[in-house]
Amino acid sequence: MTQFINGKWLAGEGHAMASGNPANGEQIWQGQSATPAQVEAAVTAARDAQFDWFMLGFEGRLKVVEAYRDLLQENKDHIAEVIAQETGKPRWETATEAAAMIGKIGLSVSAFHKRTGETESETPAGKAVLRHKPHGVVAVFGPYNFPGHLPNGHIVPALLAGNTVIFKPSELTPKVAEETLKLWEKAGLPAGVINLVQGEVETGKALASHPQLDGLFFTGSSRTGHLLHQQYAGHPGKILALEMGGNNPLIVRDVADTKAAVHDIIQSGFISSGQRCTCARRLYIPVGEAGDLLLTNLVEATKQIRVGAWNDEQQPFMGSMISEAAAKGMVSAQDNLLSLGGKSLVELKHLKAGTGLVSPGIIDVTSVAELPDEEYFGPLMQVVRYSDFDEAIRLANNTKYGLSAGLLADSRDDYEYFLARIRAGIVNWNKQITGASGSAPFGGVGASGNHRASAFYAADYCAYPVASMESDSVSLPAALSPGLSL
């Protein structure tokens, strides 16, 4: 039973699907996709449930959401293990993903009040009241790299605001979605308030194009996000929130602590095997002795990175990539950069046939004239040596994306110079550029998003403002408008 529609677990009526542990190919989930008719049933259930869910009031909805949080807390080890099995990420890392899912509840409650709360004020014309109402029925599309935390970051604020949801997870991580939905069910969510439809692109298309949706919240690739944006053109009444990829730059300037800089670079480029939208893809290092020393240290430290299975007793820093196809895709990306004139400093290697295990790679692309503006979604760092800070910033900004960017430099003046000129939604100084905080807005500019930041600002796209002028009874104004007599 793989679909959860109107409070019931149902078998999919579409084609066969399966997911497995990408570090050893072992199958861990199988089922069938939802057909368009099942997507239709899910949207109808969400529509039927929506008004009552809204009318439960914030406190009523919160009770259920808090029960879900308590269940997450009780089951956090299980959720972390399922995420690890299905994505290949190491257990230490998926424990932080489960913790982020739990933390999302408190943050979303706080954001609900701060970003969309209710206010009243007396104005010369009477009492002005600002309230927020849910959009209605929304679809949530999730990516595979954070199959728990990122859909949760849309679902929790959407439900708190009073929307009902149809969730379409990545086809690569159906089991995480199923286990999460079981917790929602156990938390006592009324039938139809969340519906789960599993499937691939056809299921996604059937859902995204459904005329009864009031909104769609998407986290995934820039390619799919752009398709959805085109599909939503001409529908100004529907809310579309797109969280997409990046080709993120990290610039190193003068830093005294080389070891700390190397640590921040590795955490920026190779965490989650490079499968974070915030990962640094391009690293700008100054020419000269200090830059040479940093690069030598980075190369050595990268060669020492432990790669392994999610449950290895000696935990690896990097687990498996999501699939063998993704691993092969990274080898091809490296080959492409080499053919354009890049010089390999550490070779990214596919470690074992039939798995997504790869070692991290570093490639010097300084002499590549036209660097492809691509998001290579894996552990491959492109290094560019620069001699002029302005030139480094110009190159860093030379991308259609604009998600995250960072500067490692001991001078605050350098940071302020960089901050004023760099174009990205997340700009860090002497900190890794991955691991963004849920208590801040999270989103990018350019091809990375559509100005609907998520995380703390997710509350904004989950509700619309309603402005009211109110009075207990009708009354005549002190003076009538010219030309009126009553």
Ligand SMILES: NC(=O)C1=CN([C@@H]2O[C@H](COP(=O)(O)OP(=O)(O)OC[C@H]3O[C@@H](n4cnc5c(N)ncnc54)[C@H](O)[C@@H]3O)[C@@H](O)[C@H]2O)C=CC1
């Ligand atoms: N900015 C952000 O917050 C984040 C962005 N990402 C980005 O996500 C990507 C990795 O995730 P993926 O799962 O590969 O993304 P994806 O775009 O392949 O898939 C995302 C979701 O869209 C669905 N989908 C795919 N094609 C569709 C279509 N034509 N119509 C409707 N639905 C469709 C998929 O089934 C899945 O549920 C990377 O590019 C990464 O940068 C990942 C995490 C966070």
Ligand SMILES: O=C(O)CCC(=O)N[C@@H](CCC(=O)O)C(=O)O
């Ligand atoms: O949504 C939040 O609570 C904060 C955003 C976040 O968790 N970002 C992570 C993951 C992004 C990704 O999937 O690549 C990060 O910045 O590392």
